[in-house]
Amino acid sequence: MGIQRAHVELHIRQLDGRGLMDSSVVTMMHAVRGYFRCAHIDAVSPSDPAVYARLPKVNRDEIAPTGLDRLELIRFLHVAQTLTVHHGALAYPLGINALRASEAAAVKIEDYADTLRGYRVLHLVGKGNKPATMPLTVPVLRVREACRSQRTSGPLVLRREWGKPIDRRDVYRIVARIAKAAGIPRRISPHSLRHGAITNALDAGVPLRDAHILARHADPRTAEHDDRARGNLDRHAVHFLTAYVAGV
Numbered sequence: 001m002g003i004q005r006a007h008v009e010l011h012i013r014q015l016d017g018r019g020l021m022d023s024s025v026v027t028m029m030h031a032v033r034g035y036f037r038c039a040h041i042d043a044v045s046p047s048d049p050a051v052y053a054r055l056p057k058v059n060r061d062e063i064a065p066t067g068l069d070r071l072e073l074i075r076f077l078h079v080a081q082t083l084t085v086h087h088g089a090l091a092y093p094l095g096i097n098a099l100r101a102s103e104a105a106a107v108k109i110e111d112y113a114d115t116l117r118g119y120r121v122l123h124l125v126g127k128g129n130k131p132a133t134m135p136l137t138v139p140v141l142r143v144r145e146a147c148r149s150q151r152t153s154g155p156l157v158l159r160r161e162w163g164k165p166i167d168r169r170d171v172y173r174i175v176a177r178i179a180k181a182a183g184i185p186r187r188i189s190p191h192s193l194r195h196g197a198i199t200n201a202l203d204a205g206v207p208l209r210d211a212h213i214l215a216r217h218a219d220p221r222t223a224e225h226d227d228r229a230r231g232n233l234d235r236h237a238v239h240f241l242t243a244y245v246a247g248v
Contacts, residue, residue: 004049011032032050033050033051036049036051037051067192067193067194067198067200068095068184068195070244072196073095073200073245074245075182075183075184076091076179076182076188077096077245078182079182080178081143083178083181086158086160086174087178088143089143089146089157090104090157090171090175091174091178092143093107093140094171094175095196096137096140096197096238096242096245097122097136097197098194098198098216099124100126100190100191101189101190102171103124103126104157104190105168106124107122107124107155108156109151109154109155109156111124111156112136116135116233119135120141121136122136127216130216134214134236134238135238139246140238144156175188175189175193176188176189197214197241198215201237201240204240204241205240205244206240206241210237210240213236214236214241
């Protein structure tokens, strides 16, 4: 392709002449980097010229938060249950356990069959193939069991029309449908639920360290990977958040 890192950096500067990126430029930059990454993976390009490209400073004050506040999260979860058991079983892990869209779609019934230290727990493999274990609070477990019905294995959330497992795109469509039914006027995505879970957990009084554990951030600056209290299920953020959401 003949494109070098300098070309990518020049394109970045052209996207934002002020030196500070707003939300639209951030989105476009992700698209640029994703394009070159895929081109390299597919052998269209011999290298990824964007991987080490220097990015302008992001003005985070100009990027509006996309998460749901407390009342919106409560309304979203309530409405999800009134639609179908599948909607509820998907909404709660996103809004309480802060799962990513791909993680929520991949959950199998066997993944939450274990009990550990008195808690029903969910085992999952997150971003970067990193395993995680988190407790399931009563509301989350209740909607999952309603969705599971008499099944003992296999994917938890299925497409109602064909009984096939959902995928990441289905998660986005389901979340958008719930948000519309809940009367939330702006665009809501699975990441909005994840963001809302984390910010509401902090508002509920969860220590920053435990919120990082809930989020399972890959960045070592925001996740304390070596924290010895990491496996303490009694202090897990989902307990604080469930009580916080149920308080209205």
